[in-house]
Amino acid sequence: MNSKTQLQWQSHSVRQHGVDDMVLLSKISEDAIIANLKKRYMDDCIFTYIGPVLISVNPFKQMPYFGEKEVAIYQGAAQYENPPHIYELADNMYRNMMINHENQCVIISGESGAGKTVAAKYIMSYISKVSGGGHKVQHIKDIILQSNPLLEAFGNAKTLRNNNSSRFGKYFEIQFSSGGLPDGGKISNFLLEKSRVVAQNPGERSFHIFYQQLIEGANEDQKSRFGITTLNYYYYLNQSGSYKVDDIDDKSNFQETMHAMNVTGITKEEQAQVLGIIAGVLHLGNISFKEAGNYASVENEQFLAFPAFLLGIDQNRLREKLTSRKMDSKWAGKSESIHVTLNVEQACYTRDALSKALYSRIFDFLVESINKAMVKDNQEINIGVLDIYGFEIFQKNGFEQFCINYVNEKLQLIFIELTLKAEQDEYMQEGIKWTPIEYFNNKTVCDLIENKVNPPGIMSILDDVCATMHAVGERADYTLQLKLCVRVGNHEHFDSWKQGFIIHHYAGKVAYNAEGFCERNRDVLFADIIELMQSSDIAFIRTLFPENLNTEKKCRPTTACSKIKKQTNDLMNTLMKSTPHYIRCIKPNETKRPRDWEEGRVKHQVEYLGLKENICICRTGYSYRRVFKKFLQRCPEVKQHDRGAEETAKE
Incomplete structure (x- = not known):
């Protein structure tokens, strides 16, 4: 055992259990795979290989082997020189990119709560540490790393299966110069679960930012300005009966969120506007309606005042747009606009549609702000990290x-x-x-x-x-x-x-x-609501609703x-153009507790992830292959007059 490996084992302070690479299992069966994963998991070895594929089992605790020592151990090391680790995969991606000058990507898959988001953070952290650079490069690295807590605050939530569940998909491209320095980046986000803003399942929470801002996060001035009071005051938050999470420090996370906004170049004024809109969304949720004849009316007028103030709109217009709708009517070749009163169900739908639109557009603004802070003129090579919501099967699936x-x-x-x-x-x-x-x-x-x-x-x-x-x-x-x-x-x-x-x-x-x-x-966000927000006294809010309604009325809504x-x-086209790497994440239990192993749950995941078939193909096939042109590039001793070798190799 060389000195690097000895240092690695000292860092882990564990005995080797099971098989590092399951291609080497003596017997290939699902039972043998599960037994090997369990043996390693119980001894805090959460990573296992299937050839080039990394299997990661969520330990539900902070592991001790992600420090500077481990970075030094895995940097430049061969795959089997050290025990399996996510740093090895990250280092392999970085070196492949530099050697072949080709884009790389890592596809992290697994069900909700299997540890995908944490895996993505470790990859970005490792690449940041090994890629060097000066002041400008360090600035890009800071933005890359600080984008995580910012987007988690606005895009993650506690669900029944995961206390920090990503409720959106994210593909993060770290862009590099030809010399391997990270000098830019780009985030693509997918399908924010904005319905969570207005309703959650029992025992779940809305997005973290609501609780960060409300649970001691905001200072006294912010509480007064935004009308912040107790959590159970807000209809959008009090339906699920869940407010605090044992392993989440909302107050501390709020400070980290605000720091991340500073790093990504979001101005103090913009930060205040973002928080004001978040509070405005909560106050909108407290507007309720009652039946007045065959149409809806606002049940308590005083609940209109604060959201109207925070959104910079007229209180009377807010009432009007929530309880009626302008519709275009054609009759005898003539067009005219008529106002149609809404019933209680339709008024609630309109209120919720506005709340969801405000929140999702704030989220898009944050993503756009991060991208602007990282933009570069020309893209050379990149490493893409895909962190996307896991497969979900709930009691009620919508x-x-x-x-x-x-x-x-x-x-x-x-x-x-x-x-x-x-x-x-x-x-x-x-x-x-x-x-x-x-x-x-x-x-x-x-x-x-x-x-x-x-x-x-x-x-x-x-x-x-x-x-x-x-x-x-x-x-x-x-x-x-x-x-x-x-x-x-x-x-x-x-x-x-x-x-x-x-x-x-x-x-x-x-x-x-x-x-x-x-x-x-x-x-659909009705034109009346868009017009209402475009009438806001707050310029920032007007920029969130840039629609040209005259043009968009002629188009079929997307x-x-x-x-x-x-x-x-x-996204699939982007991934197919890159050299792919894979992390298959496994959730060992539903209790979210360390060392708790639910055999049936793991068996189900091993089956549908196709781990057995993956092992069989790796075991039976060739362990190493290379495109012939790349092989020639790596073998300078092959002379130019040996051009016929390519045809021979193909035969």
Whole structure:
């Protein structure tokens, strides 16, 4: 054992248990895989290899081997020189980028609470530490690292399965100069779960920032200015009955959030406006309505004053826009605008739509601010880190879970295409004797969800229903169920049920409740509300609503499904153009406690992640291969007159 390895073991202070690389297991079975993972997990060895793929088991505690010593150990080391570690994968990405001058990416997958966000942070932290540079480079590094607490505050929340669950997807590109210095970056964000702003499941919380700002985070001046009071005062927060989380320090995190805003170049004035809008959203939620004849009226006028003040709008106009809507009507060839009064359900929908729009546009502003602080004129090479919400199966699954699980299906498809399928296809093309290894190809599930025609997928059918109906309420959702039964009812991965439909995903069957599907897919913010916000006295708020309503009235509104499908396919194209690396995260229990191992839960994840098939292909196939042109580049002793070697090698 060399000195580096000795130092590494001293740092870990553990005995080696199990097999570092499961390709070397004496017996390949799911039971053997689970037993090896458990043995290592119980001895605080949370990382294990399957060839180039890293398996990470969430320890639910802070591990001791992520310090400067470990950075020194893994920097420049070969994969098997030291025990498995996420730093090895990060170092391998960085070196591959520098040697081959090619973009790299890491795809981190696993269900909610499996540790994906923490894994992403360790990768960015390691690359920041080993990439060197001067003052400008250090500034970019600071922004890269500080973007994490900022986006977590506004994009993460406590759920039943995870106290710090990412409720949005993020692809972070760290851009490098040809010399390997990080000199820029770009964040692409996907599908913020903005419905969480207005409602949460029992035992869950809304986004962290609400509690950071309310639980001792804001100072006395801010509390007075923003009308901050007790948590249970706010309707948007008091429905779930969950306020504090044992392992989250909201007060300390609020200070970190504000520091991150400073680092990313968000001005003090903009910070105050952001916090004012966050408070304004909470005050909007306290506006309730009562039935007055056949239309809605505001139940308590005093609740209009504070949100109107914080948003810089007229109190009377706020009341008017929440309880009525301007509609264009054509009659006898003439167009005219009429005001239609809303009922209580419609008024609540309008209030919530405004609250969600304000929050999501603040989130987009933060992402845009981070990107502006990191922008560079020309992009050379980059490392991409994908941290995206994990597969979700809840007691009640709605439109958000449908979109989240669709993205995870696409990520699983990439893993299959680039590992299980591509590996075997290569041997077939080369004419190498090979016994095919069977695996579940989930392309059929992706097609069921996203196909445009022949036959249309679920998303296309949903968009069709939303285009032909008002798409609000039970009638539209019932029509959706009927059309799904007719058009995809015979698909082997689809079942209908009384309240919605079931999809047989790669990770298991998920029953989706159709209630609210059409409403959430339309995701329409009515022109009246946009006009109201464009009338704000606050310039910052006006910039959040830049729509040209005269132009946009002529266009068919973009649905949430079409947005997420385009974003997802754009992401897939980006990933396919990079050299991929994989981290497969496993959640060992539902208790979120260290050393708690639930055999059934782990078995399910091992099955649907395809770990056994992955091991079999790595074990049976060639352990190392290289594109011939790259091989020549690495072998200077190969002379130019040996051009015929390439043709010989191909034969």
